[in-house]
Amino acid sequence: MSTTQPHPTDDRWAATSFLSRCKDRFLKGWHDLPEDAAKHWLIVFAGGFALCLVLMGGMASGVKALSGGTHFAWEPNLLRWFEDSVPAAAAQWMSVLGNSIMLWPMMIFAAGMAAWRKKPLTALSIFPGYPVTQLIVFAGWWVWSRSSPTFLATSSTAKAFNAFPSGHVAHAVFAFGILSYLWWRVSDRPGEKLVAILVWIALAGSVSWGRVATAAHWPTDVLAAWVIGLAWLLVQVVALRIAEPRS
Numbered sequence: 001m002s003t004t005q006p007h008p009t010d011d012r013w014a015a016t017s018f019l020s021r022c023k024d025r026f027l028k029g030w031h032d033l034p035e036d037a038a039k040h041w042l043i044v045f046a047g048g049f050a051l052c053l054v055l056m057g058g059m060a061s062g063v064k065a066l067s068g069g070t071h072f073a074w075e076p077n078l079l080r081w082f083e084d085s086v087p088a089a090a091a092q093w094m095s096v097l098g099n100s101i102m103l104w105p106m107m108i109f110a111a112g113m114a115a116w117r118k119k120p121l122t123a124l125s126i127f128p129g130y131p132v133t134q135l136i137v138f139a140g141w142w143v144w145s146r147s148s149p150t151f152l153a154t155s156s157t158a159k160a161f162n163a164f165p166s167g168h169v170a171h172a173v174f175a176f177g178i179l180s181y182l183w184w185r186v187s188d189r190p191g192e193k194l195v196a197i198l199v200w201i202a203l204a205g206s207v208s209w210g211r212v213a214t215a216a217h218w219p220t221d222v223l224a225a226w227v228i229g230l231a232w233l234l235v236q237v238v239a240l241r242i243a244e245p246r247s
Contacts, residue, residue: 022115029118033243041121041243045129048235052136055231059224060143060164067146075218079149086213094210097203098168103130103175110179121243125236126178133174136228137167149215165224166217172207173229174236176200181237204229 030038066072082091096102111127114120141162148163180200184193208226211217 022112025118026115026120026123029115030120032118033120037243038121041124041239044235044239044242045125048232048239049132049136052228052231052235053139056136056139056165056228057143059227060140063164063220063224064144064146072218072220075220076149078219079212079215082213083215086209088214091210091213094206095168095214095216096210098172098207098211100171103171106179107175121240122182125240129178129232129236130171130175133171133229133232134167136232137165137170137225140165140224140228146218146221148221149218163217163221165228166208166211166221167225168211169204169208169217169222169225170229170232172204173226174233176203177229177233178236181233 107127107130111123114123114126141164144164145162146164177200180196184196187193187196204226208222212219212222
């Protein structure tokens, strides 16, 4: 008996067909949006992005101006405490959760699922919402090219790079935050809503802990990343809440 062997082009055709259907469902959802829903979403998205850039620039300028005095003398001591208290291997694993190698596929998949469910504005809040976070982070790096801490043994292999704010933490706060918000929004059970919030805090908090424990960032780098990550997350939440009741 002869059996038909799968051909490599069959897999490529299947993937192309799926992406085409996903695009069609996205466009169908877009076509079904009520009048002005997309415009309201875009206004909040663009206006919020501009405000986040201003916030990022203001924070970077302010912290940079204060860094010359004794306002942040507590940071080296806190980093030494982390070095003595947190196993290096554990700290490294915590940081992995904020790595772009993990977050990019997760966000692309989530945006694809939203497109498949004919939720185009949700898909756009996830992606390109996620990479826009990096543009805001770049604004902070442009204003202040702060070096990462290099005085600890745990930072001996780290390169001095733009540290303010932490890109890992800002990405984690936004990425896990937007997914947890969408989970929270579709749930009708208070207990599940609480779990969604706690999962977000635990995941983003682990990345924050790991970035400080590995001496990749100063504590104020992480705090600034939380502020900017939360601000951009809030923009997407407001944009969706304004637009989705119309959809």
